[in-house]
Amino acid sequence: MTKRALITGVTGQDGMYLSRLLLSKGYEVFGLVRGQNNPKRQIIEEWAPEVKILTGDLLDQSSLLRALNASQPDEVYNLGAISFVAYSWENAQLTSQVTGLGVLNILEAIRLYAGDDIEKVRFYQASSSEMFGRVQEVPQRETTLLWPRSPYGVAKVYGHYMTINYRESYGMHASSGVLFNHESPLRGPEFVTRKISIAVARIALGLQEQLTLGNIDAKRDWGFAGDYVDAMWRMLQQDTADDYVISTGETHEVREYLDIAFNHVGISDWEKHVFQDPQFFRPAEVDLLIGDAAKAHETLGWKPTLSFDGLVKKMVDADLENEKAKAGR
Known part of the structure; x- marks a missing residue:
């Protein structure tokens, strides 16, 4: 049925x-x-x-x-x-x-x-x-x-x-x-991970120069x-x-996401492209999120399959293709 x-x-x-x-x-x-x-x-x-x-x-x-x-x-x-x-x-x-x-x-x-x-x-x-x-x-x-x-x-x-x-x-x-x-390539562009992957793709293609973010020291458990x-x-x-x-049980700073994303497109000195603006800081920040998914592992038989490094590269690659298509390249 x-x-x-x-x-x-x-x-x-x-x-x-x-x-x-x-x-x-x-x-x-x-x-x-x-x-x-x-x-x-x-x-x-x-x-x-x-x-x-x-x-x-x-x-x-x-x-x-x-x-x-x-x-x-x-x-x-x-x-x-x-x-x-x-x-x-x-x-x-x-x-x-x-x-x-x-x-x-x-x-x-x-x-x-x-x-x-x-x-x-x-x-x-x-x-x-x-x-x-x-x-x-x-x-x-x-x-x-x-x-x-x-x-x-x-x-x-x-x-x-x-x-x-x-x-x-x-x-x-x-x-x-x-x-x-x-996260994923389907994440909304207002979320920090997608905001970064789009900007990295556009900077790599010469379509923009800089990226403005809030707190790049915030730590998250990204899967x-x-x-x-x-x-x-x-x-x-x-x-x-x-x-x-x-959860993945790993925590990463936003700056780590930036480092992997920019290096993936051959840009090592990403700091000159990234600026922090206080208007993008949260009124009350959540500083450290890291989950213990042991119960899900044991009861559901669930475990994540894609690493943080792989996730970042997957998102950047998808946005490179998107931006190339938009630019007719």
């Missing part, structure tokens, strides 16, 4: 990788897109044309119920959110509504849809390492105290605990993946999005729902 999955946030980096993964496993995949004329709709239609597009909004529970009735999913992956941390300070209310209350809306919609057969739909919530914020232990694991330092992180904490609450209150098969930073969506799928194949940290 063919499994059916519904993905919110299907036009984002994770949604696109997850949709291909599920299709490769024989799933019938439905993707929720906000608005009839969403410009991102074309992206997923080109990336994975087999995905069936439904319209809906995490802030509109009736639309979520319609999507559930239309897709009749065995699995729901909630990847929809306002996910750019810097923006969350500019619009904390909207971030809280979509990234926080949106989780409650989809959980409640599933509860209403499933009725007495609550376990017929398995649910995945995209939690985030930003929930750890001002980290209380190193490395961070599933039991680490949460201390978010951005409106985005606070909203993710709400969604995380609401997922646990529905699991414990209603017996819903609801799991959360506490994913540390994960490959293609690896991380595999962990999401594995969580929903378990007999018992649970929460899992998904």
Whole structure:
């Protein structure tokens, strides 16, 4: 019998990788897109044309119920959110509504849809390492105290605990993946890793001269999005729902990303191209994120396959091709 999955946030980096993964496993995949004329709709239609597009909004529970009735999913992956941390300070209310209350809306919609057969739909919530914020232990694991330092992180904490609450209150098969930073050539250009890979490609091709960033000493645990969506799928194949940290267990400074990226295109003196601007610094920085994914290794049989070095080069190579195509080279 063919499994059916519904993905919110299907036009984002994770949604696109997850949709291909599920299709490769024989799933019938439905993707929720906000608005009839969403410009991102074309992206997923080109990336994975087999995905069936439904319209809906995490802030509109009736639309979520319609999507559930239309897709009749065995699995729901909630990847929809306002996910750019810097923006969350500019619009904390909207971030809280979509990234926080949106989780409650989809959980409640599933509860209403499933009725007495609550376990017929398995649910995945995209939690985030930003929930750890001002980290209380190193490395961070599933039991680490949460201390978010951005409106985005606070909203993710709400969604995380609401997922646990529905699991414990209603017996819903609801799991959360506490994913540390994960990147790919599909990452949005507003995120620092993609901002760098695009700029490095353009500088190498003589299309721009400099790159302006915020704190290049910030440390993150960066993995490959293609690896991380595999962990999401594995969580929903378990007999018992649970929460899992998904990370590489390595931490790297932004300047290390810069060093690998620029050296990959033959530029060793990258400092003359990179400038720091205080306007790009966070009001409250998350200085050191590094995850302990031992539980995922042992229970899910999951491990990352792409190294940090390989990830950076993969992103730079993709953007070199993109920029050459744009320039007609």
